[in-house]
Amino acid sequence: MFSVKPKLRWLLLGWVTLGFLLGCQNLSQGNPATPPPMVRGIPQYLPITAKARIHDTWIQLEVARSPAQQQLGLMFRPQLPRDRGMLFPLSPPQVASFWMKNCLIPLDLVFLRNGKVVAIAPEVPPCSTLPCPTYESGVPVDAVLELAGGRAAELRLKVNDPVEIQYLEP
16 A cells, blocks of 8 residues: 655655755855865866965965865865975955864965965964864965965975965966
């Protein structure tokens, strides 16, 4: 005999699952320190679409343009080569707040405004348990550059230094 209860249970389970998955995709560019825990452990690898000149050194950049790309950032990446980084363009300029949830490696966070360094959070450690600390720019910035931990010091990068960003795509 046909029963409504099993169908109703599956329908309810489907809606609950959909609600959970949509709730885990916090795509707003608000405070990245407050999105829900990630439900997957797959790293994001974006194409190299820009480069940054820091003094006489060029760093190849993955550019996290969309809110989803920015939320995932360098999470779950086992390494970041010394000649690579990730750029987070921010429009309009805003106070940027980053955390290291699900990051496996230390990173340098370089906060930029109009092509100049306004703040550096050096060798920010990974965070595997909540609550994770946040690292803020303190002032509105138009981009954040993530480098391998210690790389900013190796490049002798400091506040007020210029960082030239060149986009490789039209």
